[in-house]
Amino acid sequence: MGLLIDGQWKDQWYDTKSSQGRFVRAESQFRNWVTKDGSPGPSGTGGFKAEAGRYHLYLSYACPWAHRAIIFRKLKGLEDMISISVVHWYMADKGWTFADGEGVIPDAINNADLLHQIYTAADPSYTGRVTVPILWDKKTKTIVNNESSEIIRIFNSAFDEIGALPGDYYPNDLQGEIDTINESIYHNVNNGVYKAGFATTQDSYEDAVQNLFTHLDKLEGDLSKTRYLVGEKITEADWRLFTTLVRFDAVYVGHFKCNIRRLADYPNLWNYTRELYQITGIQDTVFMDHIKKHYYESHATINPTGIVPSGPNINFLEAHNRESIK
Numbered sequence: 001m002g003l004l005i006d007g008q009w010k011d012q013w014y015d016t017k018s019s020q021g022r023f024v025r026a027e028s029q030f031r032n033w034v035t036k037d038g039s040p041g042p043s044g045t046g047g048f049k050a051e052a053g054r055y056h057l058y059l060s061y062a063c064p065w066a067h068r069a070i071i072f073r074k075l076k077g078l079e080d081m082i083s084i085s086v087v088h089w090y091m092a093d094k095g096w097t098f099a100d101g102e103g104v105i106p107d108a109i110n111n112a113d114l115l116h117q118i119y120t121a122a123d124p125s126y127t128g129r130v131t132v133p134i135l136w137d138k139k140t141k142t143i144v145n146n147e148s149s150e151i152i153r154i155f156n157s158a159f160d161e162i163g164a165l166p167g168d169y170y171p172n173d174l175q176g177e178i179d180t181i182n183e184s185i186y187h188n189v190n191n192g193v194y195k196a197g198f199a200t201t202q203d204s205y206e207d208a209v210q211n212l213f214t215h216l217d218k219l220e221g222d223l224s225k226t227r228y229l230v231g232e233k234i235t236e237a238d239w240r241l242f243t244t245l246v247r248f249d250a251v252y253v254g255h256f257k258c259n260i261r262r263l264a265d266y267p268n269l270w271n272y273t274r275e276l277y278q279i280t281g282i283q284d285t286v287f288m289d290h291i292k293k294h295y296y297e298s299h300a301t302i303n304p305t306g307i308v309p310s311g312p313n314i315n316f317l318e319a320h321n322r323e324s325i326k
């Protein structure tokens with residue numbers, strides 16, 4: 001684990017000393033948008049028109065943020081239009097790499113061995129974390145965007161006129177509600193598990209884990225009343241929650257010590273997770289092997305032996321009961 005400083009790689013773990021043991025996630029820095037006509041999006045500069053074959057996604061199958069992008073590429077049928085590379089699950093002193101391994105898809109665009117080479121290819125003096133996902137423009141040879149919440153919005157609509165599948169997961173009339181739910185779930189659940197797992201003091205861990213379960217309990221209640229987070233339609237908010245829930249019992253309960261309850265102990269959340277998992281194509285986006293090996297092997301400060309637990313056995317294909325909830 002490390003970061004780039006003025007384009008030079010430095011191997012260092014997250015600094016929690018300056019934040020009293022709390023884990024604070026850094027902001028993503030590349031914030032341009034691909035749009036239908038190449039005009040600028042909500043942030044950054046223009047020049048990135050939606051074109052088949054022009055863009056490439058750098059992914060990790062382990063990472064919940066990258067998983068959002070994999071899901072939207074699948075839901076919107078963008079697989080022939082947007083090519084991908086997939087990093088190795090093991091992230092250590094060199095950061096993410098393209099070392100040989102099952103499921104790894106080498107970088108055929110920039111021929112990088114290490115993911116940080118993609119950041120310096122875009123900006124030779126880049127300072128910041130080297131994260132996935134990354135949306136790369138083959139034409140101008142730069143990073144368009146490295147923020148998953150924006151990459152999924154790009155995929156949701158920018159390619160609609162050039163052959164993307166129908167489906168709007170961020171419809172106009174629900175945007176306010178989706179944004180509000182996202183904001184809470186991001187801080188308390190998506191990032192909440194990391195705040196518990198990466199805490200380096202007992203107090204910061206306890207604050208984080210209690211807060212996480214307060215919010216999971218609330219979501220359990222909400223999902224007893226509505227089938228999806230924003231009512232009867234699956235939206236972006238559901239997919240953003242899904243990538244954390246699908247990892248919960250396999251990784252967050254054990255490795256991140258989020259063990260007050262398991263997902264399997266929440267009837268509504270667990271049925272809801274299985275329903276989303278069973279939607280056409282979604283199970284092909286879940287790589288449990290990369291997920292478990294990444295967390296348990298890569299975080300040496302949390303799990304120094306690198307032993308990956310054998311269990312739990314989770315059957316995401318078991319029938320769910322969500323049709324009964326309207």
Ligand SMILES: N[C@@H](CCC(=O)N[C@@H](CS)C(=O)NCC(=O)O)C(=O)O
Nearest residue numbers: 063064065129130131132146147148
């Ligand atoms: N805000 C970013 C976060 C992405 C992120 O933190 N990805 C993790 C993998 S799960 C990563 O690449 N971490 C490497 C690091 O922080 O050095 C997003 O949502 O795209």
